[in-house]
Amino acid sequence: MRMAPDWPPSIPKMAGMTPSAFDIHGQPAAERVAPDGARVTAALHGGHVLSWRTADGVERLYLSSMAVFDGQAAIRGGVPVCFPQFNQRGPLPKHGLVRHLPWQLAAEDVPADALVLTRRDDDATRALWPAGFALRLSAQLAPQRLRIALEVRNTGDAPWSFTMALHTYLRVDDVTQARLEGLQGAARWDAVRDRRFPEDAPALRFGEEFDSVFSAPGAPLTLVQPRGQLTIAQSESCTETVVWNPGPQLAASLPDLPDDGWRQMLCVEAAHIDTPVTLAPGERWEAWQELRVAPA
Ligand code: TA6
Numbered sequence: 324m325r326m327a328p329d330w331p332p333s334i335p336k337m338a339g340m341t342p343s344a345f346d347i348h349g350q351p352a353a354e355r356v357a358p359d360g361a362r363v364t365a366a367l368h369g370g371h372v373l374s375w376r377t378a379d380g381v382e383r384l385y386l387s388s389m390a391v392f393d394g395q396a397a398i399r400g401g402v403p404v405c406f407p408q409f410n411q412r413g414p415l416p417k418h419g420l421v422r423h424l425p426w427q428l429a430a431e432d433v434p435a436d437a438l439v440l441t442r443r444d445d446d447a448t449r450a451l452w453p454a455g456f457a458l459r460l461s462a463q464l465a466p467q468r469l470r471i472a473l474e475v476r477n478t479g480d481a482p483w484s485f486t487m488a489l490h491t492y493l494r495v496d497d498v499t500q501a502r503l504e505g506l507q508g509a510a511r512w513d514a515v516r517d518r519r520f521p522e523d524a525p526a527l528r529f530g531e532e533f534d535s536v537f538s539a540p541g542a543p544l545t546l547v548q549p550r551g552q553l554t555i556a557q558s559e560s561c562t563e564t565v566v567w568n569p570g571p572q573l574a575a576s577l578p579d580l581p582d583d584g585w586r587q588m589l590c591v592e593a594a595h596i597d598t599p600v601t602l603a604p605g606e607r608w609e610a611w612q613e614l615r616v617a618p619a
Contacts, residue, residue, distance in 0.1 A: 342428060344428060348392035350366050350367070351368070351425075351428075352364060353440075355436065355437065357378075357436055357466075360380075361377050361378045362374070362464075363375050363438050363462045363464055365460075366392070368392075368398065368424075369398055369421065369426065370404050370422075370440040371404070372384070372460075373386050373398070373401040382494055383469070383494055383553070383614065384493065384494055385492040385494040386398075386492070387399035396579070397422040397423055399577070400588070404421055404460060404473060405488040405490050406458065407420065407454070408485070408486055409487060409565075409594060415452060421442050424442065428440060429441050434461075436464045437461050437463040438461070439462075441460070442457075442458040443457045443478065444479075455477065455478040455479020455481075456476065456478060458476075459476075467616040468614065470611055470613040470614075471612050472609060475610075476607040477607070482602060482604065484601040486600070487595050488565060489593045489594070489611075490592045491592055492588045493553065493555075494588065495546070495589050496550060498586050498588065500548060501548045502527060502546075502547050503526060503545070503546055503566065503589070506524075506527060506537050508522065509521070509539075510538040511535050515534050522537065529568045531571075532568070532570035533566060533567065534566075534567050536564075537563060537564045538562070538564075539557065539563055543557075544564070546591070553616055554615040554617055555612065555613070556612070556615070557593035558611045558612075560600075562594075562596070563594040564591065564592065564594065565590065565591075566590065567592070568585055570585055
């Protein structure tokens, strides 16, 4: 099995309500610690939330032990921000531009319980996509809860369109023992088999490659595991939910995922894919996903 020898990285514990800046594997990172001890950590590369630990110390997000921290590659795990393109549905690199680029840590207008990262267009983005934009990613802590919000603004002088996803990797004890409830009745595109059908299962189960785009459910989803439940809600502005697990075969071919890494992760993504959002100059749009640990 392929495993990084120095994992997990030692993240300094710096409690306080000011975001702490440090680095993880040589990459700049920041952390917010809430009064109850919950903490959220993000890498500036990609504006990428890496970790959410609830007050009980339990890690709720999956981060691959083989994730590449070279300031170039997208990081495997956490919450990649896919913008302005989801997957390969367009001419841009897979999942867009910003997961490969450095963001900034915001210091102003930041709520006391949030970590906020920002990204604007620059020569690197305009070389591939001529849009003037500003992104603001907020990861906000509340007891047993994390809300990740992405604000998109058109700062240019022409309209442009985008698709997006908050590509959240949830940590699970064993995905084959987990089930995801709440998508029954949703329109589903099964990308593995290229089939479209209404989902009829009351709960999704995992074990083989699973890659599907669902029309957004009207109510939050529930991830059920033997150890407890997680509720996953998303803003109405997200018109789709994506569920992805590579399964054993695809996992073995991904160089930045341990062979058995697929067992510890499940991506449940708040997305806007099928009909792109168009923003006129000066317009803004917001999406969020909220994760809540259900009481035992
Ligand atoms: O959101 C699901 C998906 O689009 C899958 O098709 C799979 O490719 C996954 O994202 C991960 O993509 P990545 O480029 O990060 O390997």
